[in-house]
Amino acid sequence: MTDAASDPRGMARVLRAPATWALVALAALLVAGAVGSPGFLSVEMRDGRLYGTPIDILNHGSKVAIVAIGMTLVIATRGVDLSVGAVVAIASAIVATLVSQKGVAWPIAMAGALGAALLAGLWNGSLVTFLRLQPIVATLVLMVAGRGIAQLITDGQIVTVRDPAVAFLGNASLLLLPATVSALAVISALAWLGTRRTAFGLFLEAVGENERAARLSGIPVRPVLLVAYAACGLCAGVAGLIDCAYIRAADANNAGQLLELDAILAVVLGGTALTGGRFSLLGSVIGAMLMQTLTKVLYVFDVSADIAPAPKAAIVLAVCLLQSPTFRAACSRHLESARARLRPGTEARP
Amino acid sequence: MLAARGLRKRFGPVLALDSVDLEIRPGEVLGLMGENGAGKSTLIKCLTGLHRPDAGTIERDGRPITLRSPRDAEALGVSTVHQEVHLIPHATVAENICLGREPRRNWLLGGSIRWRRVRERANAALARLGLALDVRREVSTLPLAIRQLVAIARALDIEARTLILDEPTSSLDRDEVERLFSTLRRLRGEGLGIVVVTHFLDQVYAIADRIAVLRDGRLVGAALAASLPRAELVAMMVGRAIAPAAARASSEAERPRAAALSARGLRRRGALDGVDLDVAAGEAVGLAGLLGSGRSETLRALFGADPIDEGAIEVSGRRHSIRSPGAAMRLGLAFLSEDRRGDGILPSLSVRDNLITALQAQRGILRRVGRREAAALADRLIASLRIKAPSASTPIARLSGGNQQKVLLARWLATDPRVLLLDEPTRGIDIGAKADVLALVASLREKGLAVVFVSSELEELAAACGRVVVLRDRRSVAQLRGADVDPSAMLAAVAAAPEGGARD
Numbered sequence: 001m002t003d004a005a006s007d008p009r010g011m012a013r014v015l016r017a018p019a020t021w022a023l024v025a026l027a028a029l030l031v032a033g034a035v036g037s038p039g040f041l042s043v044e045m046r047d048g049r050l051y052g053t054p055i056d057i058l059n060h061g062s063k064v065a066i067v068a069i070g071m072t073l074v075i076a077t078r079g080v081d082l083s084v085g086a087v088v089a090i091a092s093a094i095v096a097t098l099v100s101q102k103g104v105a106w107p108i109a110m111a112g113a114l115g116a117a118l119l120a121g122l123w124n125g126s127l128v129t130f131l132r133l134q135p136i137v138a139t140l141v142l143m144v145a146g147r148g149i150a151q152l153i154t155d156g157q158i159v160t161v162r163d164p165a166v167a168f169l170g171n172a173s174l175l176l177l178p179a180t181v182s183a184l185a186v187i188s189a190l191a192w193l194g195t196r197r198t199a200f201g202l203f204l205e206a207v208g209e210n211e212r213a214a215r216l217s218g219i220p221v222r223p224v225l226l227v228a229y230a231a232c233g234l235c236a237g238v239a240g241l242i243d244c245a246y247i248r249a250a251d252a253n254n255a256g257q258l259l260e261l262d263a264i265l266a267v268v269l270g271g272t273a274l275t276g277g278r279f280s281l282l283g284s285v286i287g288a289m290l291m292q293t294l295t296k297v298l299y300v301f302d303v304s305a306d307i308a309p310a311p312k313a314a315i316v317l318a319v320c321l322l323q324s325p326t327f328r329a330a331c332s333r334h335l336e337s338a339r340a341r342l343r344p345g346t347e348a349r350p
Numbered sequence: 351m352l353a354a355r356g357l358r359k360r361f362g363p364v365l366a367l368d369s370v371d372l373e374i375r376p377g378e379v380l381g382l383m384g385e386n387g388a389g390k391s392t393l394i395k396c397l398t399g400l401h402r403p404d405a406g407t408i409e410r411d412g413r414p415i416t417l418r419s420p421r422d423a424e425a426l427g428v429s430t431v432h433q434e435v436h437l438i439p440h441a442t443v444a445e446n447i448c449l450g451r452e453p454r455r456n457w458l459l460g461g462s463i464r465w466r467r468v469r470e471r472a473n474a475a476l477a478r479l480g481l482a483l484d485v486r487r488e489v490s491t492l493p494l495a496i497r498q499l500v501a502i503a504r505a506l507d508i509e510a511r512t513l514i515l516d517e518p519t520s521s522l523d524r525d526e527v528e529r530l531f532s533t534l535r536r537l538r539g540e541g542l543g544i545v546v547v548t549h550f551l552d553q554v555y556a557i558a559d560r561i562a563v564l565r566d567g568r569l570v571g572a573a574l575a576a577s578l579p580r581a582e583l584v585a586m587m588v589g590r591a592i593a594p595a596a597a598r599a600s601s602e603a604e605r606p607r608a609a610a611l612s613a614r615g616l617r618r619r620g621a622l623d624g625v626d627l628d629v630a631a632g633e634a635v636g637l638a639g640l641l642g643s644g645r646s647e648t649l650r651a652l653f654g655a656d657p658i659d660e661g662a663i664e665v666s667g668r669r670h671s672i673r674s675p676g677a678a679m680r681l682g683l684a685f686l687s688e689d690r691r692g693d694g695i696l697p698s699l700s701v702r703d704n705l706i707t708a709l710q711a712q713r714g715i716l717r718r719v720g721r722r723e724a725a726a727l728a729d730r731l732i733a734s735l736r737i738k739a740p741s742a743s744t745p746i747a748r749l750s751g752g753n754q755q756k757v758l759l760a761r762w763l764a765t766d767p768r769v770l771l772l773d774e775p776t777r778g779i780d781i782g783a784k785a786d787v788l789a790l791v792a793s794l795r796e797k798g799l800a801v802v803f804v805s806s807e808l809e810e811l812a813a814a815c816g817r818v819v820v821l822r823d824r825r826s827v828a829q830l831r832g833a834d835v836d837p838s839a840m841l842a843a844v845a846a847a848p849e850g851g852a853r854d
Contacts, residue, residue, distance in 0.1 A: 197718065198716055199710045199713075199715045199719070202706070202707065202710055203710075203711075203715065206699070209696035209698060209699055210692075210695065210696050212693050213692075213696055214696070214707070215674075215675055216675050217707040217711050217761065218678075218680075218711035219707065219710075219711045220711075277696070277698050277699065278698060278699065
C-alpha cells in the first residue's frame with residue numbers, strides 16, 4: 001500500500017485525487033437514473049437551446065455550485081462561512097427593491113447587490129482576521145442578523161420583479177445553455193484563474209495547512225484570509241441575483257434558506273476537507289451537481305420527498321468514507337487477506 | 351517534611367526517574383534544576399499525584415503515603431502552581447481561589463455557594479501574600495505577575511505545607527520576579543517547604559537555600575546554594591566538568607568585517623532583556639546558553655516573528671524596523687524554527703509546494719512560480735541537499751524528520767537569502783542528516799552567507815561557528831572567539847556570575 005500510494009503516477013494517484021469519488025458517485029447515479037427512466041440522459045435542441053434532465057440538473061445545481069465555489073476558498077483556510085444563505089437573501093432583497101420600488105436601472109441595482117455581498121464578506125473576514133474570532137462564530141453573527149437586514153430592506157414584503165433584465169439570469173438562455181449555467185461557467189473560470197494562475201491558491205492552502213508556518217514563510221496571512229471571505233460573500237451575492245431572477249421576486253424569509261449547509265456539503269463531497277489545506281474547485285462543483293442529481297434520481301424512483309433525506313444521507317456517507325484514506329487502507333487490507341486465503345498453497349497474511 | 355525515597359518511573363523504554371531521593375524541608379526553598387528531559391516534570395507529577403511511581407515511596411513526616419490524584423496530594427498539604435497558570439480568565443479572583451472547594455450551605459438550603467464566605471477566604475489568602483486586590487475583579491484584567499500570585503494564593507488556600515512552583519518566572523519581568531521572590535521568602539518564614547523549578551541561574555541563587563540537580567532521571571546532587579559554585583552547578587546539569595583554565599573571553603566587540611546583521615539592546619517583554627549580536631557575511635555566529643536564556647527568542651525577534659519592544663536592528667548597515675516575517679524576508683533574512691511541526695511543514699502539501707512557499711511569498715501573489723519552474727527548482731534542491739523523497743509530489747508529512755528539515759532549509763535557500771537564522775537545525779534528526787545539514791551550513795557560509803546558529807549541543811556550536819555569543823537570563827553576557835570557542839569555555843561563560851560577565 002505504501003509503495004502504491006507514494007507512486008506519483010497510476011491508479012493510486014487517481015484514487016487520492018479529491019474529486020474522484022464524487023465523480024464516481026455522480027456517474028453511478030446517472031446510470032441509475034437512466035435505468036429507472038429511459039429518457040433520463042437524453043438532451044434535445046429546441047428554440048436554440050438545449051433541453052433535458054441533465055440540463056435541468058445543471059440549471060438547478062448552479063446556485064449551490066456558485067456558493068460552494070466561494071465556500072471552498074474559505075474552507076481551504078480552515079474556516080467556514082455560515083452566512084452565505086443570509087447574504088443571498090440580502091442581495092436578492094437589494095436588487096428587487098432597487099429595481100421594483102426605487103426605479104433604479106438594473107445594472108446599478110445589480111452592482112449594488114453585489115457590492116453589499118462583497119461588504120458582507122469583508123465583514124466576516126475582518127471578524128476572523130482582526131478580532132481572531134472563530135469562523136463559525138464570526139459568520140454566525142451575519143447568518144442570524146443578515147436575514148433581519150434583508151427583511152428591513154424589503155420591509156417584510158415579498159417584492160416581485162418585472163424587469164426583464166433582472167429576470168434574465170433565471171430563465172433565458174445563453175450559448176445554448178440556461179443563463180445560470182453560463183454564470184456558473186464564468187464564476188468557475190474566474191475562481192480557477194484567480195487561485196491557480198496566481199499564487200493565491202497556494203497561499204490559501206498554506207494558511208489552511210499551518211497558519212504559523214505560512215506566516216513564518218512570509219505569506220501575508222491576513223490579506224489572504226480577508227480575500228477568501230470577501231470572494232465567498234461575492235459568490236453568495238451572485239447566487240442571490242440568480243435566486244431573485246428565478247422566482248422573479250425577493251423573499252427575504254426563504255431566499256437561500258439552508259443554502260450554507262448545502263454548500264458545505266458540496267465542498268466536502270468534492271473532496272476538500274473541513275480541516276483546511278488542499279482544495280478542489282472542480283470537486284465542489286461536482287459535489288453540488290451530485291446532490292442535485294440525487295434529488296432527480298430519487299424523483300425518478302418515486303421516493304417521496306419526506307423520506308428522501310435518508311437515501312441522500314446514505315450516499316453522502318458512502319462518498320465521505322471512500323474519500324477517507326484510513327477507510328480505504330482498511331478496505332484494501334481486507335481485500336488482500338481475502339485474496340491470500342483464496343489463493344491455494346499460500347499462507348494467509350496475519 | 352515531604353520526602354521522596356527511591357522514586358522510579360518508566361514510560362515505555364524511557365526511564366524518566368531512576369531511584370530519586372529528595373527531601374523538601376519546612377522553612378526552606380529548594381531550587382530544582384536540570385536540562386530538558388532531566389525528569390523534573392515527572393518528579394513533580396509523582397509528588398502531586400498525577401503519576402504513580404513504579405517503585406519507591408513518598409513520605410510525609412516520615413510516614414509513607416499513597417497519592418492517587420492531585421486531590422489526595424492537596425489533602426496532604428502538597429500544592430502545585432504549574433508553569434501555565436491554570437486559572438479561569440473570565441472568572442473573578444475569588445472564584446478562582448476557591449474553585450472546586452467553595453463553601454456551601456446545607457443541602458436542605460439547596461447546597462448553594464456562600465459567596466460572602468468565598469470572598470472572605472479569598473481575601474484572607476491574598477492577605478497572606480501581602481496582596482491587596484479586589485477579589486471581585488476578573489482574572490483576565492490582571493497583569494501576568496498578579497495572576498501568578500493569585501495562583502499561589504489558590505494553592506495556599508488548602509492549608510498547604512509544601513508548595514511546588516514549576517517555572518514560576520518564565521513570563522515575568524525583573525520587578526515582577528522580585529515581587530514573587532519576596533512573597534516566597536515571606537512564606538518560607540511561615541514554615542512552608544517550597545520547591546522552585548527554574549532554568550535561570552541568577553534566579554535560583556537569588557531564592558534557593560538548597561539546590562538539587564536532576565540529569566537523565568537521576569538526582570546528580572543536592573547542595574546548599576551558598577556552597578555550590580555556579581560552574582559546578584552547570585557542570586552537574588550538563589554532565590561535564592568545566593576546565594578551570596577556561597578564561598572568560600573579552601566582551602569587547604571588534605568587528606573584522608562589515609556586519610550583515612547587527613542588533614543592539616534587543617528587548618521584548620517576557621522574552622529578551624538586552625541582546626547584542628553582530629554577524630558578518632561569510633561568518634557563522636553561535637548563540638550559546640541554557641534553555642530559556644533567550645536563544646530562540648533572539649532569532650524570532652530578528653525575524654519579526656515576535657517583534658522587539660526596544661532595540662535596534664541593522665541589516666547591511668541600514669537600520670530597519672522588522673515587524674513581520676514578510677518584512678524580514680524582503681531584507682534577505684531566513685529563519686528556520688526549532689519547531690519543525692508547528693512552525694515549519696505544511697503537512698499534506700507536496701514536497702514541491704513546501705519548497706516554493708517562501709520563494710512565492712517573496713515574489714508576491716501575482717508572479718506565480720510556474721509549474722515547470724517549480725519542478726526544476728524542486729529537482730535541483732532535492733538533488734543538491736540529497737533529500738530522500740519518493741517524488742517531489744509526495745506529501746511532506748511522509749518524509750523522515752531529517753528530510754523534512756532539509757526541505758525546510760531548502761525552502762529558504764530558494765529565496766537566495768543573505769542571512770540565515772537557524773534554531774536547533776539538527777534537533778531530532780538522524781546522524782546522517784545531521785552531518786548533511788552541518789556540511790551544508792558550512793558551505794553556505796563559505797559562499798558568503800551570514801549564519802546565526804543556535805544549538806544546545808556545544809560541540810556542534812564549536813565545530814560550526816567561529817564566534818559564539820553567550821546568553822544568560824535573556825541577555826547577551828559574553829562573546830567567545832578563536833581558540834576560546836570550545837565547549838568548556840562556553841560552559842564557563844554560561845555559568846559566570848552576573849557581575850563578572852554582564853556587559854552593561
